[in-house]
Amino acid sequence: MTSLQFWKPGTAGPGSTLDRATQAEENVIQSAPLSGNLSIQSARARLPIAKHREKLLYCIEQYGVTIVVGQTGCGKTTQLPQYLHEAGWSADGSVVACTQPRRVAATSVASRVAAEVGSILGDEVGYTIRFEDVSDKERTRILYMTDGMLFRETLVDPLLSRYSVIMIDEAHERSVYTDLMLGILKKIRRKRPSLRLIVSSATLDATSFLEYFTSGTPASSSGDEAIIVSLEGRMYPVQTAYLQEPAPDYVRKAAETVWNIHLQANQSLGEQQGSGDILVFLTGREDIDRCLEELTEMLPSLPRNAMRLRLLALHAGLSTDEQLAVFEPAERGSRKVIVSTNIAEASVTIEGIKFVVDSGFVKIRTYNPTTALSSLVTVPISRASATQRAGRAGRTSSGICYRLYPERAFNSLPVTTPPEITRVDLTTPILQLKSLGIDDLMKFEWVTAPPAESAVRALEGLYGAGMIGEGGGLTIVGEKVAECPVEVNIARMLFSSKEFKCGEEILTIAAMTAVQDVFVIPEGAAGALAELERRKFTAEEGDHITLLNAYNAFTRYGRSSSWCKSHALSFRAMSRAVSIRSQLKKYMQRFGLPLESCQGDAKRLRQCLVSGYWRNGARWVADGTYRSVRGNQVLHVHPNSVLFTRKPRSGWVIFHEMEETKKTQIRILTEIDPDWLLDYGHKYYDKRTGTSVSS
């Protein structure tokens, strides 16, 4: 047996590394039923947050902004809104809101709190997420919602006047909407100082949030009245172990480490002690599959008396059933090994993990404003992420985290991951800020300002698409598009469908391009069969109409999951497309856009597509790649495209998106006539200036 070649610097108990690992355990759907109101109340009183109740209420009363630093298990997400409710903050029709970055968190926390309050979900306690509003406009006092939904509400009610307290939970995750909300709330508090704000964060960010809320014009009413409150939580100690030298191949090292953990735990500890599952953090599906392959090859050499290993993959591309498998408890005498992407860092919580193996890498999306190109790059994680990952080993008992890098490498990691707002295309956020009346982006107080080039790029794009005028203000169509929950180019397409008389079909296409992984193509022989199934939907013109065909077939054949299974479609994705379509349909009706059918006239439909995708034109070249109209960039067709193997007759296409992975790839293509790029691309621009633009 090979020994574990790790150096263990010591235990990181509460008070050292791990009290920085704050993450809402409230994210987990609680399976233990609480019976009877008495036991609920005593369970509430036992939570670590309970003894800080009066202090918290005092701070919220006295300070405009309270930054709450709370560790896993302290109960802030479930208890704080209840304390506020009990203390009268929800009297006189006021609402206490608590935002979450993810839908599941908003719904599961709401149902737990409803049970604690003794209310039916949607009555006194409710939630609001996209497509689901389980709340009562009159009666709901505590409202859990996604931060995206709260942002949307500011478009309708800019002062968020129905709320007395707003708690932005998981603020350390720094999602785009969290950052936008913090900026807007700072502004709202100037106009409405009575609004109380709670920012729930990890230790590492707390001071930066404090500085953010106390800075600004000295005379402002919101300045100088923020405070940090620290809560301790419930967490078992987790030891951290580092490699002495960096591993040349972290995937292989991860497999070896899992193997060694298993053998060592098996040998040195008894049956009870030796159990405990292993969670491995890698970057993507390719790594995960390779790691699992290596482990599978080792299995035959497992000693006869050793526990068995149950090997599982976890990433977002898996079906719901496959994802659920990681929650099944391991059988007696076996140990689960879950090899996961970053999904297990915050989005998915698995109980019973005793060992974490951390590769130290993550794939993140970055955006290059000069080329307008998104790329997915593998980068070292931040110290906050490393701490968060380690914490996954200490949820149900003490644990060990094996970091596949030396301690000196940990010390040189960035403290936090750059906020998402600095890494994305700003077209939609800027359009929405303008819709809120924030025209001067230089004056908007970003928690972290995005790169100026990204803002400039987005403004140019909005101007070119006719969403903003020369003065930088919104045009009439821009105001409408800002309300639509889709990307600007897709919204533009919906609006011009009136002219091309194809609203019915464009609506479906808009919905289908908004969902990912519509086609499910498994590995091996089943994959070949699935390919044949998919071909039944294939349209000669390209992917957009192929998606349209798939959607129409889905609705025609009863919207069933079994039908999807036999036709290589994802039921989850298709159902989501149905929801998005019906939501977008309401917007079209509101804006008076007719839902006419093009009656099979694919030409008109494709012309309408060009009106949205006019910036995404590309020309086929002899080696099978494309060149972008803007920038003459080399583009490779994504293998999922129906045009992957075929040259379009005209030699020209528009595409939905491009992304840089190993190569620059374009996804969702449709053949066009190149003249359409000029005819339908610059319509709004032409009307206003009388000139055409060279791209």
Added chain:
DNA sequence: GAGCACTGC
């Protein structure tokens, strides 16, 4: 001839 970090409206 070959690929899919994760959210959210």
